[in-house]
Amino acid sequence: MGKARKKVPITAQRNNTGTHFKRSSAETARLIRRFHVLNKELAKCQQSNNPTDRTREKAIVEEMDRMGGIDWYQKASQLGQSKTRGGDSSKWLVKVLKEHCKESMDTATKPLHVLDVGAVAPDNYKPYSSWIKAKPIDLNPQDLAIEKQDFLTMPITSDKFDVVCLSLVVNFVGDPKDRGKMLIQTRNFLPPLSDTNRLHYLFLVLPLPCVNNSRYMSHEHLLTMMKSIGYTNCIKHHFSNKLAYYLFELTETPVTKKLDWKKKILPGREGGERNNFSVVMEPFGKKPAP
Missing domain, CATH: 3.40.50.150 (Vaccinia Virus protein VP39)
Structure with a gap:
C-alpha cells in the first residue's frame, strides 16, 4: 500500500487556473480587496465608450485572470469565511x-x-x-x-x-x-x-x-x-x-x-480618506410584486 497522501491546506492549493493561494491570511485578504477594486473599475470601463477605457478594461481582465479570476475569489472567500468574511454570518x-x-x-x-x-x-x-x-x-x-x-x-x-x-x-x-x-x-x-x-x-x-x-x-x-x-x-x-x-x-x-437616489457626496463626508462605495436607485416605471 502506498503512502497516505498528505492533506494540503486550502491556502496552499492551486485553483484550476494554476494560481497558488497565498499561505498568509493577511496576503489573501489583501488580494481579495484588490479583486474588489478591480471588479468595480471594470464595471465603470464596461459602461464607457472611451477607447482608453477599452484598453484599461483589457488590462483589468488580464490582472484578474492572473489572480485566478472569479474562481480564485470564491475559493479564497471559502477559506476566509471565518476571517475575511467576518465569520459565518x-x-x-x-x-x-x-x-x-x-x-x-x-x-x-x-x-x-x-x-x-x-x-x-x-x-x-x-x-x-x-x-x-x-x-x-x-x-x-x-x-x-x-x-x-x-x-x-x-x-x-x-x-x-x-x-x-x-x-x-x-x-x-x-x-x-x-x-x-x-x-x-x-x-x-x-x-x-x-x-x-x-x-x-x-x-x-x-x-x-x-x-x-x-x-x-x-x-x-x-x-x-x-x-x-x-x-x-x-x-x-x-x-x-x-x-x-x-x-x-x-x-x-x-x-x-x-425612486431617485443619485450618487451624491453626503454632507460632512468630503475628504480624500473616504472610499467611493455608493448605491444608486433609479425609477423602474412599475411597481414591484406585492
Whole structure:
C-alpha cells in the first residue's frame, strides 16, 4: 500500500487556473480587496465608450485572470469565511431571529424558507434544518449543492422566501445602479404582505467601511434609502470590527418609479480618506410584486 497522501491546506492549493493561494491570511485578504477594486473599475470601463477605457478594461481582465479570476475569489472567500468574511454570518441572523423576532417566529409557517444569495458554502443553515430550509445560489458556485444563478436575472415565480440573504454580495457588484437593482429585486422574492403567516425579511451584510467611511453612503443614508423601497423596519443592526449587519422587514410596497437616489457626496463626508462605495436607485416605471 502506498503512502497516505498528505492533506494540503486550502491556502496552499492551486485553483484550476494554476494560481497558488497565498499561505498568509493577511496576503489573501489583501488580494481579495484588490479583486474588489478591480471588479468595480471594470464595471465603470464596461459602461464607457472611451477607447482608453477599452484598453484599461483589457488590462483589468488580464490582472484578474492572473489572480485566478472569479474562481480564485470564491475559493479564497471559502477559506476566509471565518476571517475575511467576518465569520459565518448566518449565525448572527439565527441569533437575531431567536432573540428579536420571537413573536413573528411563533406565528410563521415552518420551516422558514431562506434564499442565500452569493452562498460560499451550501450548508451554513444545516444546523437549523429543523426550522430553516435554505436555497443557496451563486454566480460561480464552488459546490454542486449551490445553484448557479444570477440574482439580478433570476426568474420571479410563485415560490417565495421568508428571508432573502445578501451577505457581502451588494458590495461585490461593480455598478452602483446594479446594487440598487439588487436591493429592489429582493422584494420580488418575499411573500405578499397580505400573507401574515410568512416573514418578509432582508438580511444585509456589508463591509463596515461601506457605511462608516464612504463619501456617498452612511448608516443613516442606508436606512433612509431602504425605507424608500418598503423596508421601513430595521429590526436589528450590528457593527463588528469589519462588517455591518442589518435585518430589515418589508412593510410597504411603494411605487418604484418614484425612486431617485443619485450618487451624491453626503454632507460632512468630503475628504480624500473616504472610499467611493455608493448605491444608486433609479425609477423602474412599475411597481414591484406585492
